[in-house]
Amino acid sequence: MSAQGHANGYVDPNWPDPNGSQDAPVIIYGYLPSFALAVFAVLLFTLSLVLHAYQIIRYRTIYLATIPIALILELLGYIFRSLSARQDPYSVIWFVLQYFFIVTAPVFLSAAIYGVLSVLVNKVGRQYSPIPPKVLLGVFISSDAVMTVVQICGAAMIGAAESKTKDPTTGKNILMIGLIVQVVSFFVFLILLGIFLSKSKKVLWDQQGKKAFIVALVSATVLVYLRTCFRLAEVAQGVKAYLFTHEDFFACLEFAPIAGAMVMFNIFHPGRFLRKEAGEAIEATSEEVKG
Template sequence: MSAQSHSNGYIDPNWPDPNGSQDAPIIIYGYHPSFAIALLAALLFTLSLVLHAYQIIRYRTLYLCTIPIALILEVLGYVFRSLSARQDPYSLIWFVLQYFFIVTAPVFLSAAIYAVLSVLINKVGKKYSPIPPKLVLGVFISSDAVMTVVQICGAAMIGAAESKDKDPTTGKNILMAGLAVQVFSFFIFLILLGVVLWRSRNALLGLRAFIFAFVAATMLVYVRTCFRLAEVAQGVKAYLFTHEDFFACLEFAPIAVAMLLFNVFHPGRYLRKESDEVAGGTSGEEKV
C-alpha cells in the first residue's frame, strides 16, 4: 500500500480523507494502523481477561481486580484502533478513544503490581520493607492516577492541535511532564522492590519462579512507560511515533506479555494466606 507524507502531516492515497465531521485532514497516527495487530491484541487481551476473571474468583484475590479493568480498557482501545484501520484512519474520535484506553490501561496494571508487592511484604514480613505496605499502595497509586490525568489532558490537546494543523507544543509539554513524573515514580518503586527482594531473599527461596515472573512483568511495564516518554519527547510527527513497529514491540508486546505472565504465575497461587493454604491442602510455594 502506497503512502505519502505531506508538510501538514501524513495521508494515504489509498484511503482518501472522507471529510466527515469527525475526520482530521491527516492520519494522526503517522501511518495507516495495522488491522492485524489490532485484532491480535484484542483477542489476546480478551483471552487474558477471561483467565484473570476466573483466577481472581478461584484464588480470592480481590486485590488484583485492577487487572481485569486494565484488560477491558486494552480490548476497547484495540477495538477502536481496528476501526481506524479498517474503516476510517482519519477519524479523530477513534484516534482519541484508542489512545485514551491504551494509555490508561497500564496504570491499572501498575496498581496491581503495587498491590502484589504490598501482599508480598505482608507475607514475608514487614521488617524487610523500608516503608509499610499500605504506604506502598497509597503513594504509588496516587502518583500514577494524577499523572495519568495529566497525560490524558496533554494527549487530547495534541490530538486537537494536530487535527487543526496548529502548534501542539503546549499539549506535548503537558504530556511529557506527566510521563516524566510517572517514569521517575516507577523507578523509585523499582528501587523499593529491589530492596525488599534483596532483604527477604532467604525467605523467598520457594518463590523463585514467581519472583522472576513478577520482576519480568514489572520491568516490561517500565520499558513501555519509558518508550512512551521517548516517543513524546521526539514529537508526534517524529520517527518513533510514526512507525508502528515501535508501537507493536514497545507498547503492545510488553503489556501483553506482562498480562500473560500474571496468568501463568498468578500471585494467588503463591501468596496465599496460611489459612487458605491449609484449607486447600496446598503450599504457598506451589510450582507451575
C-alpha cells in the same frame, strides 16, 4: 502499503480525502494502523481477561481486580484502533479514544503489581521494606492516577491541535510532564522492590515454588517500566518523529510489554503462590484496624 507526504503530516493515497466533521486533514498516527495487530490484541486480551476473571474467583485474590479492568481498557483501545485501521484512519475521536484506553490500562496493571508487593511485605515482614505497605499503595497509585490524567489531557490537546493543523507543543509539554513523573515514580518503585527482594531473599527463595513467581513478578514489572520509558521517548521526539510514526515501535514497545506482563500473570498467577499470604495480609490489616 504506499504513503505520501503532506505539508502538515501523513496522508494515505489508498484512502479518500477526509471529509467528516470529526476528521483531521492528516492521519494523526503517522501511519495507517495495522488491522491485524489490533485484532490479534483483542483476541489475546480477551483470552487473558477470561483467565484472569476465573483465577481471581478461584484463588479469591480481590486485590488483583484491577487486572481485568486493565484488560477491558486494552480491549476497548484496540477495538477503536481497529476502527481507525478499517473505517476511518483520519478520525480524531477514534484516535483519542484508542490513546485514552491504551494509555490508561497499564495504570491498573501497575496497581496490581503494587498490591502484590504489599501482600508480600505483609507476609514476609515489614522490616524488609523501606516503607509500610499502605504508604506504598497510597503513594504510587495516587501518583499514577494523577499523572495518567495529565497524559490524557495532553494527548487530547495534541489530537485537537493536529485536527486543526495547529502547533501541538502545549499538549506535548503537558504529556511530557505526566510521563516524566510517571517514569521517575516507577523507577523509585523498582528500587524499593529491589531492596525488599534483596533483604528478604533468604526468606522468600527458601519457600517452595517462590523463585519462579518472583522472577515473573520482576519481569512483568520491568516490562511495564520499559513500556513507560518508550512512551516518554516517543513523546520527547514529537508526534511526527520516527518513533511515533512507525508502528513497529508501538507493537514491540507498547503492545508486547503489556501483553507479556498480562500473560505472565496468567501463567504465574499470584493467587497460586500467595494464597496464604493474601489471607494473612487481610488478617494483619484487620488487627491493625482493631488496634
